[in-house]
Amino acid sequence: METIAAVIKEKGGDFVFENVTLDSPRENEVLVKIVATGICHTDIAARDNILGQTKYPIILGHEGSGIVESVGTGVTKVKKGDHVVLTFGYCGGCGNCENGLPAYCENAVQLNMGGSRPDGSHPHHNHGMTLHGNFFSQSSFATYSIATEKNVVKVPHDAPLELLGPLGCGIQTGAGAIINSLKVTPGKSVVISGAGAVGLAGVLAAKICGATTISVIDINAERLQLAKELGATHIVNSKEVDVTKTLLEIVPSGFHFAFDTTGRNEIVNAILASLRSLGICGIVGISKHPLELDMNSFMLKGLKLKGIIEGDSVPDDFIPSLVQLYQQGKFPFDKLIKTYAFKDINQAISDTQKGDVIKPVLLIN
Structure with a gap:
C-alpha cells in the first residue's frame, strides 16, 4: 500500500515528505493507521546519529497511536478497528523478556534501532531504493505503520487516541x-x-x-x-x-x-x-x-x-493502567502536550530543541 512518510536523508537533516510503499503485514505483524505520534529526544538523537546506529535514509518516530487496519495471520492480540498505542520492540523469548523485563530485551538494539526487520528486510520501499525503518518496531512518522503483535497495546475506544502516543515511550519512562x-x-x-x-x-x-x-x-x-x-x-x-x-x-x-x-x-x-x-x-x-x-x-x-530503560515497564500492563489513571483525572499528562499538524514536523522539532514545548505530538490522520 501507499503511505506518506517523513524521511531523514542525511545526518542532522530536515524531515522530507515522501510517498513510499509499505508491505502488507507478515504473520506476526500489525498494520496501523497512525492517528498521532509523539516526538521524543531519542528521535532527534537518531536523526543526528548520536549513538552511531542510524542508517540513512530512514523513517523515525516511536510514540505512535492509531487504529488497527489489518493483522497478520498469526496475530491474536488485536484485530481490525482496535485502538492501539505503539511502544518499543522486544522479542518476548530471551531471558530478560521471559523474566518480565522486556525493556532490557537481549535483541533490543536490532528490534529498535537496527533500521530493518530482524531478518534484514525492509517494510518500506521507495522507487527501488533501500529505505530504512522499523524504528522501535514502528517508524510512526508516517500515515501508516507496520508494527508487531508484541509492541502494540490495546487501549479503550473512549480514550483520546490523539494524545496517547507518548505513553509508548517518554511518559511511560x-x-x-x-x-x-x-x-x-x-x-x-x-x-x-x-x-x-x-x-x-x-x-x-x-x-x-x-x-x-x-x-x-x-x-x-x-x-x-x-x-x-x-x-x-x-x-x-x-x-x-x-x-x-x-x-x-x-x-x-x-x-x-x-x-x-x-x-x-x-x-x-x-x-x-x-x-x-x-x-x-x-x-x-x-x-x-x-x-x-x-x-x-x-x-x-x-x-x-x-x-x-522505558521505566522498567511491561507495556501491556502499564500503558492501560496509565490510560485508566488519566481517565480518572489522576494522571493529567495532557498538560505536557502541544499538538502540531504532521506537515509541521520540522517546526515541532525546532520548538522542542529550543525548549519552547515540552511534549510535541504530531496529528497524522
Missing part, C-alpha cells in the same frame, strides 16, 4: 521510573532533575505514589512553575542556588530517592549528595558525555545508581 524502578512509596521523598516530559511524568507518578516531598530541579522558570502545578512541593532553579545545599535545607536528613533526566555531571552529583544513606538514584537519557561521579560521596553512603 518517567512514570515507570518512579512507580516500577524506584518503587516510591507513601511518605517518601524524591528529587527529580529536569522538568521535561520524562521528569514531569515522574512528578505526576510521585504524587500518585503518595510521596510527601517532591522537589524538581530545572533552569526554566515556566517549567518549574508547571511542576508545582502538577504536584511538586518544592522547586529549585539550578542557575540561581547551590543545588545540594538547597535540597538539604528541604530534607535535612537527605532524600530517599532521586531521578535524573539531564545526564549532566554537576546535577547528577548534586542530587547524589542530597540523598540519605542507602538512597537510590535512577537515571535515564542519552548523553554525549561520560558520567563522572564523586566516588567519596557515592561510596561512603552506600548509594545506588540505577540505569532505567
Whole structure:
C-alpha cells in the first residue's frame, strides 16, 4: 500500500515528505493507521546519529497511536478497528523478556534501532531504493505503520487516541521510573532533575505514589512553575542556588530517592549528595558525555545508581493502567502536550530543541 512518510536523508537533516510503499503485514505483524505520534529526544538523537546506529535514509518516530487496519495471520492480540498505542520492540523469548523485563530485551538494539526487520528486510520501499525503518518496531512518522503483535497495546475506544502516543515511550519512562524502578512509596521523598516530559511524568507518578516531598530541579522558570502545578512541593532553579545545599535545607536528613533526566555531571552529583544513606538514584537519557561521579560521596553512603530503560515497564500492563489513571483525572499528562499538524514536523522539532514545548505530538490522520 501507499503511505506518506517523513524521511531523514542525511545526518542532522530536515524531515522530507515522501510517498513510499509499505508491505502488507507478515504473520506476526500489525498494520496501523497512525492517528498521532509523539516526538521524543531519542528521535532527534537518531536523526543526528548520536549513538552511531542510524542508517540513512530512514523513517523515525516511536510514540505512535492509531487504529488497527489489518493483522497478520498469526496475530491474536488485536484485530481490525482496535485502538492501539505503539511502544518499543522486544522479542518476548530471551531471558530478560521471559523474566518480565522486556525493556532490557537481549535483541533490543536490532528490534529498535537496527533500521530493518530482524531478518534484514525492509517494510518500506521507495522507487527501488533501500529505505530504512522499523524504528522501535514502528517508524510512526508516517500515515501508516507496520508494527508487531508484541509492541502494540490495546487501549479503550473512549480514550483520546490523539494524545496517547507518548505513553509508548517518554511518559511511560518517567512514570515507570518512579512507580516500577524506584518503587516510591507513601511518605517518601524524591528529587527529580529536569522538568521535561520524562521528569514531569515522574512528578505526576510521585504524587500518585503518595510521596510527601517532591522537589524538581530545572533552569526554566515556566517549567518549574508547571511542576508545582502538577504536584511538586518544592522547586529549585539550578542557575540561581547551590543545588545540594538547597535540597538539604528541604530534607535535612537527605532524600530517599532521586531521578535524573539531564545526564549532566554537576546535577547528577548534586542530587547524589542530597540523598540519605542507602538512597537510590535512577537515571535515564542519552548523553554525549561520560558520567563522572564523586566516588567519596557515592561510596561512603552506600548509594545506588540505577540505569532505567522505558521505566522498567511491561507495556501491556502499564500503558492501560496509565490510560485508566488519566481517565480518572489522576494522571493529567495532557498538560505536557502541544499538538502540531504532521506537515509541521520540522517546526515541532525546532520548538522542542529550543525548549519552547515540552511534549510535541504530531496529528497524522
